[in-house]
Amino acid sequence: MTLLTLTGLNVSIADGTDRIHAVRDVGMTIARREIVGLVGESGCGKSTLSRAAVGLRPAGVTVSGSVRLDDTELLDLDHRTLAAEVWGRKVGFIPQNPMGALNPVLRIGHQLTEHMRRHLGIGAREARTRAADALAATGIPAPVAALDKFPHELSGGMRQRVAIAMALACDPALLIADEPTTALDVTIQAQIIDLLVTLCRDRDMAMLLVSHDLPLVLQVADRVDVMYAGRVVERAPSTGLAERRAMPYTAALLDSVPTLSGPQPVRLPAIGGTPPDLRAAPRGCAFAVRCGHADAECATREPTLQPVRGDDHLTACLRPLEAKTPVIGEDETAPETAADRAVPVLRATDLVLEYRVPGRPSFRAVDGVSLELHEGEILGLVGESGCGKSTLGRALTGLIRPAAGTIEHPAGETADVQLIFQDAKGSLNPRRSILDVVAEPLLYAGRGTTRERREEAASLLASVGLDPEVLGRRAPRRLSGGQAQRVAIARALAAKPRVLVCDEPVSALDVSVQAQIINLLMDVRTATSVSILFIAHDLAAVRAASDRVAVMYLGVVCEIGSAEEVLGAPRHPYTKALVASVPGQGGRLRASLSGEPPAPGDPSSGCRFQTRCPEAVPECAITRPPLVDLGPTQAVACHVVAPSRQATGVSPS
Amino acid sequence: MTLASVMRRAARLLLVLGAISIVTFGLLAVMPGDPALALLGPGATDAAVAEVRASLGLDRPLIVRYGDWLLSALGGDLGTSYQTGQPVVTSLADRFPLSIELVLVSQIVALAVAVPVGLWSARRPGGIVDRICSVGGLGLLSLPMFALGSLLVYVFAVTLKWLPATGIPSFGDDPLGHVQGLILPVLSLAGWQFAMYAQILRGEARTVLAEDYIETAVLKGLPTRAILLRHTLKPASLSLASLVPITTGELIGGAVVVETLYALPGVGRLMVDAIAARDLLVLQGAVLAVAVVFVMLNLFADVVVRWLDPRIRSHHAG
Ligand SMILES: Nc1ncnc2c1ncn2[C@@H]1O[C@H](COP(=O)(O)OP(=O)(O)OP(=O)(O)O)[C@@H](O)[C@H]1O
Numbered sequence: 001m002t003l004l005t006l007t008g009l010n011v012s013i014a015d016g017t018d019r020i021h022a023v024r025d026v027g028m029t030i031a032r033r034e035i036v037g038l039v040g041e042s043g044c045g046k047s048t049l050s051r052a053a054v055g056l057r058p059a060g061v062t063v064s065g066s067v068r069l070d071d072t073e074l075l076d077l078d079h080r081t082l083a084a085e086v087w088g089r090k091v092g093f094i095p096q097n098p099m100g101a102l103n104p105v106l107r108i109g110h111q112l113t114e115h116m117r118r119h120l121g122i123g124a125r126e127a128r129t130r131a132a133d134a135l136a137a138t139g140i141p142a143p144v145a146a147l148d149k150f151p152h153e154l155s156g157g158m159r160q161r162v163a164i165a166m167a168l169a170c171d172p173a174l175l176i177a178d179e180p181t182t183a184l185d186v187t188i189q190a191q192i193i194d195l196l197v198t199l200c201r202d203r204d205m206a207m208l209l210v211s212h213d214l215p216l217v218l219q220v221a222d223r224v225d226v227m228y229a230g231r232v233v234e235r236a237p238s239t240g241l242a243e244r245r246a247m248p249y250t251a252a253l254l255d256s257v258p259t260l261s262g263p264q265p266v267r268l269p270a271i272g273g274t275p276p277d278l279r280a281a282p283r284g285c286a287f288a289v290r291c292g293h294a295d296a297e298c299a300t301r302e303p304t305l306q307p308v309r310g311d312d313h314l315t316a317c318l319r320p321l322e323a324k325t326p327v328i329g330e331d332e333t334a335p336e337t338a339a340d341r342a343v344p345v346l347r348a349t350d351l352v353l354e355y356r357v358p359g360r361p362s363f364r365a366v367d368g369v370s371l372e373l374h375e376g377e378i379l380g381l382v383g384e385s386g387c388g389k390s391t392l393g394r395a396l397t398g399l400i401r402p403a404a405g406t407i408e409h410p411a412g413e414t415a416d417v418q419l420i421f422q423d424a425k426g427s428l429n430p431r432r433s434i435l436d437v438v439a440e441p442l443l444y445a446g447r448g449t450t451r452e453r454r455e456e457a458a459s460l461l462a463s464v465g466l467d468p469e470v471l472g473r474r475a476p477r478r479l480s481g482g483q484a485q486r487v488a489i490a491r492a493l494a495a496k497p498r499v500l501v502c503d504e505p506v507s508a509l510d511v512s513v514q515a516q517i518i519n520l521l522m523d524v525r526t527a528t529s530v531s532i533l534f535i536a537h538d539l540a541a542v543r544a545a546s547d548r549v550a551v552m553y554l555g556v557v558c559e560i561g562s563a564e565e566v567l568g569a570p571r572h573p574y575t576k577a578l579v580a581s582v583p584g585q586g587g588r589l590r591a592s593l594s595g596e597p598p599a600p601g602d603p604s605s606g607c608r609f610q611t612r613c614p615e616a617v618p619e620c621a622i623t624r625p626p627l628v629d630l631g632p633t634q635a636v637a638c639h640v641v642a643p644s645r646q647a648t649g650v651s652p653s
Numbered sequence: 654m655t656l657a658s659v660m661r662r663a664a665r666l667l668l669v670l671g672a673i674s675i676v677t678f679g680l681l682a683v684m685p686g687d688p689a690l691a692l693l694g695p696g697a698t699d700a701a702v703a704e705v706r707a708s709l710g711l712d713r714p715l716i717v718r719y720g721d722w723l724l725s726a727l728g729g730d731l732g733t734s735y736q737t738g739q740p741v742v743t744s745l746a747d748r749f750p751l752s753i754e755l756v757l758v759s760q761i762v763a764l765a766v767a768v769p770v771g772l773w774s775a776r777r778p779g780g781i782v783d784r785i786c787s788v789g790g791l792g793l794l795s796l797p798m799f800a801l802g803s804l805l806v807y808v809f810a811v812t813l814k815w816l817p818a819t820g821i822p823s824f825g826d827d828p829l830g831h832v833q834g835l836i837l838p839v840l841s842l843a844g845w846q847f848a849m850y851a852q853i854l855r856g857e858a859r860t861v862l863a864e865d866y867i868e869t870a871v872l873k874g875l876p877t878r879a880i881l882l883r884h885t886l887k888p889a890s891l892s893l894a895s896l897v898p899i900t901t902g903e904l905i906g907g908a909v910v911v912e913t914l915y916a917l918p919g920v921g922r923l924m925v926d927a928i929a930a931r932d933l934l935v936l937q938g939a940v941l942a943v944a945v946v947f948v949m950l951n952l953f954a955d956v957v958v959r960w961l962d963p964r965i966r967s968h969h970a971g
Pocket residue numbers: 013014015020022040041042043044045046047048049212278
């Protein structure tokens with residue numbers, strides 16, 4: 001039975017004197033108890049559509065068409081009626097960013113009960129009891145105590161559970177979840193998705209799951225809508241879509257996602273170009289300029305959604321693909337890199353890094369880490385947020401002085417280390433032109449004349465795939481996320497570093513752009529033999545980029561080895577759990593780790609992972625397991641997997 | 654707040670007062686004009702002036718006079734007025750209640766109007782309330798306070814004759830007259846404060862309204878009133894509260910102007926008169942008293958900020 005029906009929905013947003021046509025002629029249905037996924041690159045209109053689908057029309061936003069929920073036309077209702085009768089009551093909304101989605105100055109209990117009291121007409125007492133039940137249903141430990149807390153006292157995962165409890169409080173028939181797990185760590189992400197799906201099944205709720213993460217959506221949704229430039233371009237059941245996809249855009253999205261299985265690709269197939277400007281309606285297929293499958297007609301006629309393989313599989317494409325035709329990307333054999341020779345350029349030994357907070361005991365973010373970075377290699381560093389990845393990266397650049405341990409540059413004195421951040425745009429001087437931003441390190445190095453520096457900067461820009469003629473004079477703020485990251489890389493390369501530390505360089509980017517940046521880093525490494533420490537929480541991205549991978553948990557390295565070994569055949573219980581939490585690993589999703597990491601810096605003895613480890617033995621509570629070699633490249637710190645009889649010289653103690 | 658932090662603040666307050674007393678004492682000493690001359694009038698002979706100076710203790714070195722003053726001040730005696738011979742403490746006690754009343758009432762009036770106006774103009778940017786608020790607010794902010802005061806007097810006292818132009822009976826003697834006498838001064842003082850509060854609140858509330866948590870609250874189905882008053886006002890008033898150190902200064906300055914303009918017997922008038930008469934000890938006492946109020950207000954604002962922002966609260970407690 002149909003719950004929500006959108007017909008001919010158009011949404012335009014006033015932007016200065018222009019109008020952005022963010023959603024164009026979208027029809028969609030969601031049945032009761034159905035989970036529908038909505039995917040697409042950033043800016044394709046997912047969020048705009050999901051708001052319009054519940055009748056929300058903020059100032060400047062014009063919505064036309066029809067939105068029917070059960071038998072009510074939502075676009076006929078005014079804001080006040082929608083607030084009183086629909087929002088929070090029939091439709092629950094789960095926001096994207098758990099950090100910003102709860103009011104920081106109001107207690108959890110207040111935020112959970114205010115709409116219950118209004119919609120259900122119950123008193124404060126009863127609302128509180130129900131709120132505690134709702135929190136308990138989302139798996140929050142000590143729900144009653146949580147009611148009296150403020151949002152900042154909870155972790156990101158816990159806050160998202162609160163937001164879910166809030167959406168569920170009045171038993172809505174439909175949940176709208178806009179990127180509910182994007183900002184969370186993989187293990188927590190798996191828990192939250194698990195929870196959402198279970199709750200939908202148990203409570204007969206339907207859900208619109210908005211995400212840019214196609215593998216995740218394929219895993220949990222019954223049906224998937226792929227959006228591009230404001231339109232739905234493919235609609236199909238999730239099962240088998242990976243093979244049956246008909247629209248080249250869907251195929252490209254699927255291909256550019258790095259995976260944890262299959263052979264490690266030399267290059268990721270990336271989608272070139274950027275989505276079109278939505279100010280003017282595109283002539284022809286909006287994807288035509290980026291499509292490897294286009295022909296002349298594509299540029300003149302705009303395709304509409306038509307059945308391709310059966311009634312439930314629709315696509316808006318003039319030349320749909322056959323099932324499983326590779327569209328982009330070709331096989332290559334890996335060129336020999338300097339990494340194969342294993343010449344160390346940077347060596348950390350028993351590194352301890354601490355933050356000092358006035359009036360409190362200092363906080364130990366990294367507690368005895370030993371690792372080597374080889375010339376021309378990409379070493380991936382993974383782990384959940386707060387495990388000390390960034391701190392370690394910063395220490396390697398010399399920004400943080402170690403409290404104990406050493407950092408050496410065995411290859412020479414001048415082992416210059418450059419740092420690249422997640423927020424590339426924020427790291428570029430907004431008042432300089434891009435050319436000057438890139439030339440800046442040359443100026444500090446006192447190299448050449450202004451003109452020569454500009455020329456070198458231009459060739460650096462070209463080497464990271466940007467056209468210096470077009471972009472050179474622009475201000476950094478007018479760059480897209482991917483372009484900004486390229487500029488940051490060019491600037492880092494200007495200093496001719498031996499080592500690049502990249503701190504989450506792709507986590508804010510769309511998969512297609514992410515693939516481009518990962519490819520770029522691999523190219524840069526091949527061309528310059530620079531060594532790269534690639535810090536990320538996305539295991540598949542790390543696998544795609546890295547030769548070797550180190551896994552950190554709460555300030556220690558628990559496993560290290562080649563990317564194939566660590567992510568293909570993980571040995572440490574934590575690495576196993578991490579790998580199992582990644583969507584797309586065959587079968588339905590399972591949250592393989594319960595609980596959250598204990599407060600970092602907790603000085604308890606024994607193995608750091610003991611509180612969450614499914615394989616713990618009594619020994620784990622007493623002594624810390626040292627890193628023990630399991631083979632020529634792989635080493636693991638675990639009493640069960642690698643008993644420490646033959647402890648190596650790099651034991652973290 | 655813990656006892657330790659209260660003690661720390663008290664100690665800081667004493668330090669501030671000490672510094673202020675030294676600075677004002679020094680400034681007053683170098684200020685042109687002679688209290689004795691002011692007391693005797695322009696025609697006084699040199700001998701008479703010298704005699705009065707000696708009787709007031711003004712012939713002693715500055716440092717001795719300060720030490721003397723400090724010792725008695727520590728005992729609660731701020732000296733006596735050169736002009737009237739009344740103890741300074743007594744005149745302060747006489748004048749303070751009216752000033753406090755003026756300031757408090759105008760604050761309440763300013764906030765009571767600024768909160769709804771600021772919130773509403775943030776909710777509908779470019780709407781009618783917003784436009785009136787930004788144009789009117791800018792006008793009020795650029796209008797000197799005495800100009801606004803004179804305008805009000807001209808309209809309501811001189812032309813319409815609804816309200817008295819100057820002076821105010823005490824509340825005990827004539828409650829109605831007291832209230833009537835207070836209206837124009839309060840409006841003059843509140844106008845400027847209102848404009849500033851409304852502008853700040855409007856800007857802050859616009860930022861808050863763009864936050865994700867507001868959308869969450871809207872899609873929970875809360876009525877607009879709850880969105881504005883609960884979810885927007887509290888975070889938005891944070892910066893209002895943290896601006897108190899600046900606004901207090903403006904407020905005190907404004908009170909002096911208004912009291913002078915309407916001939917109200919408050920501390921502001923007391924200070925102005927004392928300056929005219931070179932009545933150093935009165936001025937010194939009034940400045941110190943105002944400094945105490947200033948510091949207290951800021952302390953109060955601190956408490957409010959902590960109440961508004963749980964993040965600060967737990968940070969300091971932790
Ligand atoms: N308030 C706004 N003012 C102007 N343009 C806007 C506004 N909100 C969205 N847009 C534009 O509308 C289009 C669709 O945006 P929308 O946020 O719906 O995309 P999205 O698919 O949710 O992207 P993301 O994955 O980044 O969340 C984009 O081009 C965006 O720039």
